[in-house]
Amino acid sequence: DTGVSQNPRxxxxxxxxxxxxxxxxxxxxxxxxxxxQTLGQGPEFLTYFQNEAQLEKSRxxxxxxxxxxxxxxxxxxxxxxxxxxxxxxxxxxxSSSEDNEQFFGPGTRLTVL
Amino acid sequence: QKEVEQNSGPLSVPEGAIASLNCTYxxxxxxSFFWYRQYSGKSPELIMxxxxxxxxxxxxxxxxxxxxxxxxxxxxxxxxxSDSATYLCAVIPSGGYxxxxxxxxxxxxxxx
Numbered sequence: 001d002t003g004v005s006q007n008p009r010x011x012x013x014x015x016x017x018x019x020x021x022x023x024x025x026x027x028x029x030x031x032x033x034x035x036x037q038t039l040g041q042g043p044e045f046l047t048y049f050q051n052e053a054q055l056e057k058s059r060x061x062x063x064x065x066x067x068x069x070x071x072x073x074x075x076x077x078x079x080x081x082x083x084x085x086x087x088x089x090x091x092x093x094x095s096s097s098e099d100n101e102q103f104f105g106p107g108t109r110l111t112v113l
Numbered sequence: 114q115k116e117v118e119q120n121s122g123p124l125s126v127p128e129g130a131i132a133s134l135n136c137t138y139x140x141x142x143x144x145s146f147f148w149y150r151q152y153s154g155k156s157p158e159l160i161m162x163x164x165x166x167x168x169x170x171x172x173x174x175x176x177x178x179x180x181x182x183x184x185x186x187x188x189x190x191x192x193x194x195s196d197s198a199t200y201l202c203a204v205i206p207s208g209g210y211x212x213x214x215x216x217x218x219x220x221x222x223x224x225x
Contacts, residue, residue: 031211033211033212033213040121040217041217042117042201042203042215042216042217042218043157043201043213043215044215045212045213045214048211048212056212089156091156091157095211099162100145100147100162100205100211100213101147101159101162102147102159102211102213103159104149104156104157104158104159105156106155106156107156
């Protein structure tokens with residue numbers, strides 16, 4: 001296992017469509033995080049899982065966003081009824097419970113037309 | 114007041130010089146601090162973590178933490194053109210379920 005993987009790497013969709021992204025964390029990591037990053041900004045926290053439990057969700061996250069980690073391994077992030085403002089890089093990171101160091105995947109770049 | 118503040122730069126240094134990147138944070142109870150490097154179009158890459166006051170060295174990189182002043186810095190010695198990137202300061206605030214708060218980053222340019 002060489003690191004966090006994300007799929008797809010790029011997604012172009014039309015406004016109003018639903019999209020789903022997948023993240024596979026480093027295998028021994030039990031913590032998984034989703035962030036969103038727009039140009040010129042640092043990553044912005046979206047949500048956090050410890051094993052299969054979603055422990056925190058940003059107040060900035062609208063009801064159109066949902067994330068799951070059903071078996072405590074991979075995670076999916078779904079955006080319903082996409083808007084142009086959702087265009088961003090969606091980043092996944094994972095960490096162990098031994099320390100707080102988070103390692104990022106390559107990201108999924110979403111473009112909403 | 115932003116939770117994590119960085120000068121956006123760009124910070125330009127000549128090759129071989131020391132680059133000094135600075136960051137301040139607002140939550141006095143924060144305990145965990147990180148520096149990430151991000152190349153254009155790529156995801157952040159962890160460079161250093163620091164948890165205690167003082168210096169922590171790793172190769173050409175030194176992280177410095179001063180909790181009393183709520184200040185964390187990153188020094189890059191013998192800067193190389195390949196160090197040209199945006200450097201993100203990140204903090205885990207108190208009581209936060211490991212949620213990392215990032216600054217907006219400082220763009221570093223190393224001039225050959």
